[in-house]
Amino acid sequence: MKLIELRHLRKQFIAGDVMVDALKDVSLTVERGAFTAIMGASGSGKTTLMNIIGCLDTPTSGTYILNGMDVSTMDDDQLSAVRNKTIGFVFQNFFLLHYATVLENVLLPTLYVDTLRHDLKDKAMEMLQIVGLKDRALFKPRQLSGGQQQRTAIARALINDPDLIICDEPTGQLDSNTASEIMKILTKLNEKGKTIIVVTHDANIAAYAGSTIVIKDGLIEGG
Numbered sequence: 001m002k003l004i005e006l007r008h009l010r011k012q013f014i015a016g017d018v019m020v021d022a023l024k025d026v027s028l029t030v031e032r033g034a035f036t037a038i039m040g041a042s043g044s045g046k047t048t049l050m051n052i053i054g055c056l057d058t059p060t061s062g063t064y065i066l067n068g069m070d071v072s073t074m075d076d077d078q079l080s081a082v083r084n085k086t087i088g089f090v091f092q093n094f095f096l097l098h099y100a101t102v103l104e105n106v107l108l109p110t111l112y113v114d115t116l117r118h119d120l121k122d123k124a125m126e127m128l129q130i131v132g133l134k135d136r137a138l139f140k141p142r143q144l145s146g147g148q149q150q151r152t153a154i155a156r157a158l159i160n161d162p163d164l165i166i167c168d169e170p171t172g173q174l175d176s177n178t179a180s181e182i183m184k185i186l187t188k189l190n191e192k193g194k195t196i197i198v199v200t201h202d203a204n205i206a207a208y209a210g211s212t213i214v215i216k217d218g219l220i221e222g223g
């Protein structure tokens with residue numbers, strides 16, 4: 001079953017009097033339960049594509065069907081609702097709040113969800129257990145290694161039970177051993193049913209995925 005379907009997606013940016021065609025005509029599908037890598041050189045449009053897939057940005061034209069819903073026509077409120085319910089995010093720079101504890105960082109996405117839950121702290125501890133950081137719950141991010149910070153971000157991405165986890169260069173700041181630890185965690189999550197998309201320019205990282213999409217100058221190669 002399809003989780004993601006992009007049809008003839010275009011994204012233009014206008015900065016001053018310069019117009020950039022960041023995505024030119026991108027069509028692709030991602031099946032539910034897939035582990036997909038997106039590779040491409042710097043500037044090829046990977047982050048632009050991930051931001052659209054993650055409902056953080058909208059296409060200039062084209063259609064995006066996520067989970068059977070046409071999200072390309074949604075307004076900001078509808079998009080953030082879909083985002084909070086369906087998608088977990090992992091970024092190259094971790095994006096942790098430095099004055100908050102690991103536990104508070106993991107709980108952050110739950111602040112935006114309406115459903116009242118009494119067991120949220122237990123749930124967050126469970127997510128920290130999954131990434132092997134239960135004993136660091138009360139640490140601050142600066143007291144963690146880079147790999148531990150990224151594992152915190154993965155726990156945070158999991159807290160709302162998303163169908164999809166999207167990771168933009170998740171290992172870009174990490175040494176190769178730590179990078180493979182992170183990729184092994186993502187592999188395990190995929191085996192448990194999460195759909196995962198990882199952007200990378202590193203073939204060793206892409207090798208963890210079941211399939212790879214290559215993007216060049218805003219176009220999918222061979223697509």
Ligand SMILES: Nc1ncnc2c1ncn2[C@@H]1O[C@H](COP(=O)(O)OP(=O)(O)O)[C@@H](O)[C@H]1O
Nearest residue numbers: 013015020022041042043044045046047048049
């Ligand atoms: N907000 C923006 N405003 C103007 N141009 C942008 C913006 N975001 C990205 N671009 C341009 O779009 C192209 C693709 O960028 P990006 O998606 O970040 O590439 P990648 O992640 O593959 O390095 C680049 O030429 C970049 O300069």
Ligand SMILES: [Mg+2]
Nearest residue numbers: 046047048168
């Ligand atoms: Mg990028």
